[in-house]
Amino acid sequence: MSADLEFTGERFVPGTAGEIAHEHWHRYAFSRRFVAGRRVLDIACGEGYGSALLAQAAAHVTGIDIDVQTLAHARSAYADRANVHFAEGSAASLPLDDASVDAIVSFETIEHLDAADQPRMLAEFARVLVPDGILVLSSPNRPQYSELRGYVNPFHRHELDRDELAQLLAPHFPAQRWYCQRRYLGSALWAEDANDEYEAFCGTATSADAALAPEAMYFMVVAARTDTPLSEPCPGLSLFTEQGDGAFERIDREAREVLRLDGLLRTRDDELRAQSRLSYELEVKVIQRESMIAERTRVETDLRGQIAAANAERERLVREIEAQERIINYRASVRWWLALPWIRARRLWNRIRAA
Numbered sequence: 001m002s003a004d005l006e007f008t009g010e011r012f013v014p015g016t017a018g019e020i021a022h023e024h025w026h027r028y029a030f031s032r033r034f035v036a037g038r039r040v041l042d043i044a045c046g047e048g049y050g051s052a053l054l055a056q057a058a059a060h061v062t063g064i065d066i067d068v069q070t071l072a073h074a075r076s077a078y079a080d081r082a083n084v085h086f087a088e089g090s091a092a093s094l095p096l097d098d099a100s101v102d103a104i105v106s107f108e109t110i111e112h113l114d115a116a117d118q119p120r121m122l123a124e125f126a127r128v129l130v131p132d133g134i135l136v137l138s139s140p141n142r143p144q145y146s147e148l149r150g151y152v153n154p155f156h157r158h159e160l161d162r163d164e165l166a167q168l169l170a171p172h173f174p175a176q177r178w179y180c181q182r183r184y185l186g187s188a189l190w191a192e193d194a195n196d197e198y199e200a201f202c203g204t205a206t207s208a209d210a211a212l213a214p215e216a217m218y219f220m221v222v223a224a225r226t227d228t229p230l231s232e233p234c235p236g237l238s239l240f241t242e243q244g245d246g247a248f249e250r251i252d253r254e255a256r257e258v259l260r261l262d263g264l265l266r267t268r269d270d271e272l273r274a275q276s277r278l279s280y281e282l283e284v285k286v287i288q289r290e291s292m293i294a295e296r297t298r299v300e301t302d303l304r305g306q307i308a309a310a311n312a313e314r315e316r317l318v319r320e321i322e323a324q325e326r327i328i329n330y331r332a333s334v335r336w337w338l339a340l341p342w343i344r345a346r347r348l349w350n351r352i353r354a355a
Helices: 019-035 049-054 068-077 118-128 142-147 162-169 246-331 334-354
Strands: 039-043 060-065 084-088 101-107 129-140 175-181 201-203 208-210 218-224
Touching: 019 049, 019 101, 019 129, 019 175, 019 218, 039 049, 049 060, 049 084, 049 101, 060 068, 068 084, 101 118, 118 129, 118 162, 129 142, 162 175, 162 218
Parallel strands: 039 060, 039 101, 060 084, 101 129
Antiparallel strands: 129 218, 175 218, 201 208
């Protein structure tokens, strides 16, 4: 990551790896053929790496950006580039004199302006360019960049499709040469004795046909007031790859990370299955225990009922025994024997009366 600047998604900074780096670096590398030996204006220069790349071919490069902190970083980071100068300014109101530059590069800038400001920006470009000056501009292709992917870039104010961008350019830059840019994955094979011939295939293990160009994710337009500045031949195909094996190392590193995460997921799945089995076994044991508790409760209830009935029967028997004991004790007393003749006489008399 570039020393004191953080990548927020609005301005690319060196150190941000992957697709976005390849896209930005390629644009500047491709554009150096159009700015060789010229006074160049780099609009929305950001961190300044692009201005420094252009300065390798240009006579002088002025990088303009609206952000003061970013410009302070650019001045510090590229202080050793004698033919690079950085200045604060808006793309729709450039702090430059009329016809003061020979070429302008403006990459991924126009979509950051409101629709009303975009014609003003292009008018400013025309004002500061010399009559035979050249403009190299890139812009995301809205149907592919946003609509097809359902993606919303929070920093973009007004994105364009190809026709809309062409119509915006036409009043000041009617001569236009269009290029399409998109990350393209495949294999490269080249001759040691380089030539201008090229071919492209699209296929599988069983077929190979001529490859059709993919839909543009971004458009690059090389434009001017007349066709004369665009008369120099340009390649029909431009490739860019990262120096060293950084891209492949990232892919390998990401692949290893995917395998590591996949292994963790499998381990986690095994653990979850084991936990599920334990959970099921515990649930069965809980159900069995609850059933045993319910059965014990029923037995205890039955036993309590039987004990209560037995206690009631015992109390009844105790009362009968006590009554019998009272009768026996009474009949065994002197009083009983003295009263017995009178009892028998009364019973006999009652029978005689009844007869």
